[in-house]
Amino acid sequence: MRNIIRTLFVAMALAAAVSPSASGQKRMKDADVAKGLEGYFTLATGPQAYPDANGFIRRWLMLDPISKKNMTNRVFTDSYTREAIMHQYFPGQFTAIPKNGDVEKVTMEYQPPVDLTSNRPSAQANDESKMVKANLYWHALDSDHFFLKLFRFATGLDKTRYGVIFWYVTVINCDEDIENVRLSVGSNCGSMWWLNGEEVAFIATDRHMAVDGTTSKKLTLKKGKNILRGCTINGIGMSECCARFLDETGKPVTNYTITLD
């Protein structure tokens, strides 16, 4: 009984430590999302979007960040990055096309709030790992920039800013097959990308985001819907990523539309 009481007490303490706003237990109002992400993202409106003039895909469904406590970026070897991303955090992680406002119930590592008055992680950040359950929400957004400023996506929604995993998905609609294109991506830090369920690009090691940092092998964007899914993992620093398709000559592909269903 004593152990049960202690367990309950610990659970209640953890629940209190992870406030609703910090863990995403409640869904934020759209207006609050828009305000929090101002300057970086706007709420997606209209039935479809287009790649920008340089081919960058700006419309995405983005999931609140999953807390994955990494207080250094030295860990991002190929194997660690792949293992951390491929871990099953929520059902349909590699297959589903969620809707704006959908929730994922995720068990993730607890992290104390970051002390912004210090330049270093708080001492608590290195405490033994504790797991918490959280409701994470999908947001239909258009990036104000060619890239997704994932760091500001997190901070704008009052979520964990360091030691994070971001999932995002979008739908590429083609009037006809577009052959011999390559997915071109960049990310800070590691990332994996899937087109129609098949892994097509992978980035590991501590690195900055660079346009065309990595490209896939030659692909075919098939007539109709193509599901493009990505995941970026980072420890400390400015998480961000970008994606576009390039043709055989390296020119951006722009003759398709982008939807979220």
Added chain:
Amino acid sequence: MKNIASVLSILLASASALAQSGNPYIHDPSSIVECDGKYYTFGTGSGGLISEDGWTWNSGAVRPGGGAAPDAIKIGDRYLVIYGTTGGGTGGGHASAIMTMWNKTLDPDSPDFGYTEAVKVAESLIDEDFNAIDPGVMLDPTTGRLWLACGTYFGHIRIFELDPRTGFRVEGNVGVDVGRNMEGATLAYRDGWYYLLGTHGTCCDGVNATYNIVAGRSRSPQGPFIDNVGRSMLEGGGKPVATSDLRLIGPGHFGRFIVEEGVEKLSFHWEADMDQSGRSVLGVRPLLWKDGWPVAGDAFEPGTYEIESQRSGYALELAVDFIRSENAMRGFSRTANDVPKVSLESQKLSEVIDTWPKGVIDARCGFHMGRTWQRWSVIPVPEAGGYLGGPYYKIIIEGTNRALAATPDAEVETVPEFTGAANQLWRIDQLTDGTFRIMPKEVPGHSEPLALVCFGDTTPTLAKFDFKSDNFKWDFRRFTPLK
């Protein structure tokens, strides 16, 4: 034992040619600045390094303010030292400031030494996409305007304008974002182009640090800076300038030192020198400009070479008889090519050396033949000191101790024995176009520095260096390791 000692000596000589001598331990070094004949660089923390000759470095430079990654520049007859108040946020907030201060001298033993009160010229808030650390400054040679680049991996690299008279921020100046996710940013100007230089990769991870120096260029000091494949540095672009060597890891924090026209040095730190316990050490390399882009040259590798004049393509050689090789003359007929192939031996030193005079032999230039009288072993002489970026070398005919020497009448000759005299010690600088300048440490009776020059096609001599003339340029060809 003698052979082991000889091998060790050569290995030590080789190692000393790759890194700076002395105790060159520093992280995030400023540009190197010369003050009253000495060289200075400041690092993260409060101190820095001093060198009497530019080759042997030891701690001793003094800078208040702490923080990280300072820069320094001489403006008029004063020195502006600039630093960030923090080391940047790595998991916390990013509030920081850039400070500037003046000093009349960098010599802490001088009675004139004393910093002015530091003033804030830029800052970052606790949570914005910018971190005001890692300053780098450039005095625009075309306009006299003073530009400051700063920032780090957290957000943008931002350009500010400072007043070169006061070191203050120009009133009303608004920072311009020109890059992203770099450290150690600074600016350089050359031939109508402004270059933004920065460091990509992971800092502060010893032998695993992935630091590397990159550049983009623009027609304006405020960008946009574009790399060699058309990527903006705001898009994460950057053309490589310096990358890791085999045992020197993670170059970062570019600094430029212009010795004179055509002779430039690139300073930086290696995150780890694997031959010095993995310590972070100062690096100085020749700075080359290839197709309008800065590139770090390699450290000069001790070895045996042919030394080729860029005027004529001739090789520096002893003025001795051309001894014909004893291998048979062959015809070109089909039957002549029907016999089995064999590998012909090269002419040996022992086959010719007895034909050479025993005393002084003139130096001259002749057709490249790879012969013994054209094969020069270039070996550092550690006890002879050095110059910015390198040690002095002896240049001797391979397998002998016959040394190239400067004469009192500013000519060159070879003497039968290397004695270590200053007129037998040679400074080797790789020039901005990739060729080399070769200079004696001293020319007896001459105070002015002179360089090896091919006056006529076959006539090496010494004269005041002129970068515009190929007569002064040499290349080290057909390297073989020291035996």
